[in-house]
Amino acid sequence: xxxxxxxxxxxxALRLAALGLATATPNPRVGCVVVHDGTxxxxxxxxxxxxPHAEVLALAQAGERARGATAYVTLEPCNxxxxxxxxxxxxxxxxxxxVVAAMEDPNPSxxxxxxxxxxxxxxxxxxxxxxxxxxxxxxxxxxxxxxNRPWVRMKVAASLDGRTALPDxxxxxxxxxxxxxxxxxxxxxxxxxLTGIGTVRDDDPQLTVRHVQTSRQPLRVLVDSRFEVDxxxxxxxxxxxxVACAIDEAQRVRRTARLEEQGCEVxxxxxxxxKVDLPALLRExxxxxxxxLHVEAGHRLNGSLLREDCVDELLIYLAPTLLGNAIGMADLxxxxxxGARLVLRWQSVDxxxxxLRLLARFPERI
Numbered sequence: 001x002x003x004x005x006x007x008x009x010x011x012x013a014l015r016l017a018a019l020g021l022a023t024a025t026p027n028p029r030v031g032c033v034v035v036h037d038g039t040x041x042x043x044x045x046x047x048x049x050x051x052p053h054a055e056v057l058a059l060a061q062a063g064e065r066a067r068g069a070t071a072y073v074t075l076e077p078c079n080x081x082x083x084x085x086x087x088x089x090x091x092x093x094x095x096x097x098x099v100v101a102a103m104e105d106p107n108p109s110x111x112x113x114x115x116x117x118x119x120x121x122x123x124x125x126x127x128x129x130x131x132x133x134x135x136x137x138x139x140x141x142x143x144x145x146x147x148n149r150p151w152v153r154m155k156v157a158a159s160l161d162g163r164t165a166l167p168d169x170x171x172x173x174x175x176x177x178x179x180x181x182x183x184x185x186x187x188x189x190x191x192x193x194l195t196g197i198g199t200v201r202d203d204d205p206q207l208t209v210r211h212v213q214t215s216r217q218p219l220r221v222l223v224d225s226r227f228e229v230d231x232x233x234x235x236x237x238x239x240x241x242x243v244a245c246a247i248d249e250a251q252r253v254r255r256t257a258r259l260e261e262q263g264c265e266v267x268x269x270x271x272x273x274x275k276v277d278l279p280a281l282l283r284e285x286x287x288x289x290x291x292x293l294h295v296e297a298g299h300r301l302n303g304s305l306l307r308e309d310c311v312d313e314l315l316i317y318l319a320p321t322l323l324g325n326a327i328g329m330a331d332l333x334x335x336x337x338x339g340a341r342l343v344l345r346w347q348s349v350d351x352x353x354x355x356l357r358l359l360a361r362f363p364e365r366i
Contacts, residue, residue: 002129010129019045033072077114101126160321275304
């Protein structure tokens with residue numbers, strides 16, 4: 001069904017899509033390559049919301065050479081008006097002969113209709129080339145469309161015996177500089193970074209992207225059930241911070257004025273036992289266009305997120321060191337049996353400087 005050239009051109013489209021890894025949010029990361037007689041005549045990638053989509057940029061570069069060409073696109077072309085016109089219209093007007101899409105758009109507003117409109121216009125349409133690669137690139141967008149929640153990635157820096165901090169809470173630094181920079185690259189691709197009040201008290205983190213270049217800072221999210229955050233905490237600097245608490249509205253209103261002056265927002269999502277309702281928080285973040293949520297929290301919040309089935313994968317940096325009887329990755333009660341344990345699947349194992357980076361995923365999430 002697909003030729004070796006088809007694979008090569010779609011690989012190029014996927015590489016282009018990845019250029020929007022940190023900027024396309026809340027839109028999907030999409031790349032497009034227009035090929036005429038075996039030669040690339042136009043290419044583009046979606047940079048950020050409100051700007052032209054990948055197909056439009058590629059067609060503009062191709063010009064008249066788009067007529068009779070094949071357009072390789074990593075996601076089904078949109079068939080609805082958003083901030084920009086439908087890409088389906090642009091492809092039809094350009095009179096391309098063939099469209100090869102990596103995957104259908106999981107957005108219910110599209111749902112295969114874009115491909116059907118192209119077929120109705122007489123264009124040869126094929127879908128499914130390198131689908132898994134395209135899906136991985138947009139796993140957060142797929143999660144938000146299909147499950148109404150972001151893809152949640154929990155990052156942990158630990159010793160070889162799985163310890164993340166000394167008994168007094170000190171944790172800086174367990175891993176090396178290369179691992180810390182790599183962790184910031186994962187922050188940069190996320191739409192939001194989440195932590196808890198315990199981490200803010202112990203470490204006073206900024207939770208910004210600093211060790212890699214970026215043109216966009218993710219939203220910072222603080223889980224602070226009793227609304228105890230110090231207004232001088234560094235996580236609140238520069239605004240763009242969402243504080244989720246569980247206190248009643250009257251208490252919240254009295255204490256939010258200074259934070260709002262700093263450009264922060266406070267919401268109440270009360271759950272059981274006076275804690276923040278974490279699944280509700282994920283739904284709230286999805287409504288705000290958060291595709292990927294990056295968690296950098298302490299063992300208590302990590303444990304709560306895992307217990308409430310709010311984590312999709314673990315990003316773990318292991319340092320070749322031992323900390324003994326110190327604080328672990330997550331505050332979880334031991335299972336009643338080995339059969340009841342939490343089971344993940346390896347995605348990748350890589351060396352980063354002197355440390356190991358492990359990516360493990362809970363199976364069958366989406």
